[in-house]
Amino acid sequence: MITAEPLSASQDSLLTLALKAAIAAAGVIMDVYGRPINAVSKADGSPVTEADAAAEAIIIEHLRPTGIPVLGEESVAAGIIPQLGERYFVVDPLDGTKEFIKRNGEFTVNIALVEHGVPIMGVVLAPATGDAFIGDVNGAFYLVVANGKAGERQPIRTSSAEPLRIVASRSHGHAALADLCDCLAVEKDVSVGSSLKFCLLARGDAQIYPRFTPTCEWDTAAGQAVLEAAGGAILTLDGERLRYGKQDRGFLNPFFVAAADLTLAQRAAREMHRILG
Structure with a gap:
């Protein structure tokens, strides 16, 4: 857990922190994934598991030293919506809960930084495979997370090739x-x-x-x-x-x-x- 003094709000430090938070959340998610999964339905009918809440809690704890508000899916479901302002984190601690329950590996941890209504930084990590994708003003990168550590970043770009x-x-x-x-x-x-x-x-x-x-x-x-x-x-x-x-x-x-x-x-x-x- 992060207990350091408040971090600089530079985008580089925030991206590094968000990636660390996603890796920590992935560890909690995989602990749950390794045993029988109990799911319940939220008010909107979508499923939720113990992994969702546990992962969001650990992400919020990692991000708290920044002082930047966090809009989290599970917090919103519980009626907890902070004053967002022009800069805030957006967190989905377990995107693809249906895939998580199906055990097909296609679920992710999502952390973004939004400024003036636009996401300017993002981390997407697939806990089951270790595949991670990050992006900010410096470009987009793919990396592999193994044993709780982030591997080398490889630049990625879209392709408009047809068909x-x-x-x-x-x-x-x-x-x-x-x-x-x-x-x-x-x-x-x-x-x-x-x-x-x-x-x-x-x-x-x-x-x-x-x-x-x-x-x-x-x-x-x-x-x-x-x-x-x-x-x-x-x-x-x-x-x-x-x-x-x-x-x-x-x-x-x-x-x-x-x-x-x-x-x-x-x-x-x-x-x-x-x-x-």
């Missing part, structure tokens, strides 16, 4: 997806859970991720930061950049599309808008 590959959710489908694939001449679907969808785009493994079903800000903030740092873009269906701080809407996101570049995102957003009428 297009689309990332579809393993747990959330939509009838409009087939129409969109036809319109964009998509060659292949790549199905993966949680915020790893953004990371596949950031690494160039796919080019487009359309979202026709609801998400909350903690589901997307870290992934958006990584993808944008890698050269990608995330737009709502009206062509605007996906933004944060929508407390009056319960922190719900509108439908959006993530893509390898801005031009593709704009094209896909127009098609999604047309398909949905």
Whole structure:
């Protein structure tokens, strides 16, 4: 646990701290993963396990010395919403709880830093594999976490190569997806859970991720930061950049599309808008 004096608010130090917090949370999550998992339903019907709350608690403890507010999924579910201001962390301690329960390894720890409604730094860590993706003003990077330690950072960039590959959710489908694939001449679907969808785009493994079903800000903030740092873009269906701080809407996101570049995102957003009428 971190008990040091308050840290400098520089982005480099915050990214390092967020990565350490994610690694600590991953250890707690894997402890739970290694034994029978008991899940209950939250008010919105989504599942939650003991790993969710335990991971969020350890992340908040790591981030507390910064003095920066933390918007956490489990805290919000408990009615605890801090005064956010213009700069705050957004945390999803266990994104892909359904994947966690299924034991397919496709779940992540997400930590982002938002400034003026935009995620400027993000960490996405998959505890089961050790795959980690980070992004900030210095670019996007892939690394492997093993034995609680972060490995060497490897720069990653999006790829706009055609024919297009689309990332579809393993747990959330939509009838409009087939129409969109036809319109964009998509060659292949790549199905993966949680915020790893953004990371596949950031690494160039796919080019487009359309979202026709609801998400909350903690589901997307870290992934958006990584993808944008890698050269990608995330737009709502009206062509605007996906933004944060929508407390009056319960922190719900509108439908959006993530893509390898801005031009593709704009094209896909127009098609999604047309398909949905």
